[in-house]
Amino acid sequence: MKKKMIVGSRESQLAVVQSMTLVAHLRSAHPETEAELLTMKTTGDKILDRTLDKVGGKGLFVKELDIALRERRADVTVHSLKDMPMQTPEDLPILCCSRREDPRDALVLRAGVGMKPNLIIGSSSLRRALQLKALFPECEVRPVRGNLQTRLRKLDEGQFDALALAAAGLKRMGLEGRISRYFSVDEIIPAAGQGILAVQGRADFDRTLLEGYADADAWCAATAERAFVRALDGGCTSPVCAHGALEGDSIHLTGLYYDASNGSWRKGSVDGPRGEAERLGIQLARALRDGREA
Numbered sequence: 001m002k003k004k005m006i007v008g009s010r011e012s013q014l015a016v017v018q019s020m021t022l023v024a025h026l027r028s029a030h031p032e033t034e035a036e037l038l039t040m041k042t043t044g045d046k047i048l049d050r051t052l053d054k055v056g057g058k059g060l061f062v063k064e065l066d067i068a069l070r071e072r073r074a075d076v077t078v079h080s081l082k083d084m085p086m087q088t089p090e091d092l093p094i095l096c097c098s099r100r101e102d103p104r105d106a107l108v109l110r111a112g113v114g115m116k117p118n119l120i121i122g123s124s125s126l127r128r129a130l131q132l133k134a135l136f137p138e139c140e141v142r143p144v145r146g147n148l149q150t151r152l153r154k155l156d157e158g159q160f161d162a163l164a165l166a167a168a169g170l171k172r173m174g175l176e177g178r179i180s181r182y183f184s185v186d187e188i189i190p191a192a193g194q195g196i197l198a199v200q201g202r203a204d205f206d207r208t209l210l211e212g213y214a215d216a217d218a219w220c221a222a223t224a225e226r227a228f229v230r231a232l233d234g235g236c237t238s239p240v241c242a243h244g245a246l247e248g249d250s251i252h253l254t255g256l257y258y259d260a261s262n263g264s265w266r267k268g269s270v271d272g273p274r275g276e277a278e279r280l281g282i283q284l285a286r287a288l289r290d291g292r293e294a
Contacts, residue, residue, distance in 0.1 A: 002034040008065045008074030009029030011039035012147040019078040025213040076201040086230045096214035098197035099238035101168035105188045108163045109180040124158035127239035129187040168195040185243045189256045192225035217246045227281030228255045270294035
């Protein structure tokens with residue numbers, strides 16, 4: 001009799017597509033395991049009329065899935081790492097990170113709308129808004145909530161000229177053709193962990209089951225990026241962000257610091273050995289906060 005393995009996921013189409021990558025891996029690499037998907041609507045999915053800062057932050061997207069893990073209704077859960085809180089419970093650690101999909105942000109223009117200085121861009125992310133305004137000073141950024149399909153529908157209905165979205169989600173959904181332009185990671189620094197899937201589970205989970213799915217480069221980049229954000233107390237609505245690029249045994253980390261007291265922000269970068277990813281994230285965060293070179 002096969003051992004059953006339950007993979008928990010949010011019920012959105014994108015979340016299911018992402019979580020099925022782990023289900024497919026388990027079925028292929030461990031045929032003795034019967035992997036199944038358990039989907040649920042999280043609190044964050046239910047509240048669409050307010051921005052995250054008004055309703056409690058990213059933790060609302062993992063709350064129900066964490067409960068499912070603790071009640072052993074799920075063995076592991078899959079999340080977009082960028083949507084996870086920076087602090088995870090000791091009893092429910094991140095077990096591994098998937099190979100990173102495209103980490104860049106992308107612009108999706110409404111049909112018939114060309115690039116113009118005064119675009120009305122839909123995005124509820126202050127991180128994106130700050131950097132978009134630096135690129136397009138005349139643009140207007142308006143909040144938009146909902147899953148990927150809902151946001152695209154609002155765009156097509158004419159509520160916006162364009163949307164700023166993560167390229168990874170569009171690509172995973174087969175919607176790469178809707179991308180009008182990509183922003184380099186220097187133009188718009190991505191959210192920490194953007195493009196990476198995180199597998200979360202109980203501390204006693206057998207991590208050997210995730211070999212072949214886990215990616216060391218993604219884990220290293222995520223470690224540096226999340227250390228940077230944590231060091232600056234960057235919460236769910238903070239524009240603080242970082243991106244780590246791996247090359248051989250080195251990592252190049254770029255970060256954005258935001259001063260909430262006056263709205264000013266600045267970027268900086270640091271290079272170092274990949275084995276010191278966490279230290280480099282903290283080092284860059286402190287240097288930007290103190291207004292000095294890393």
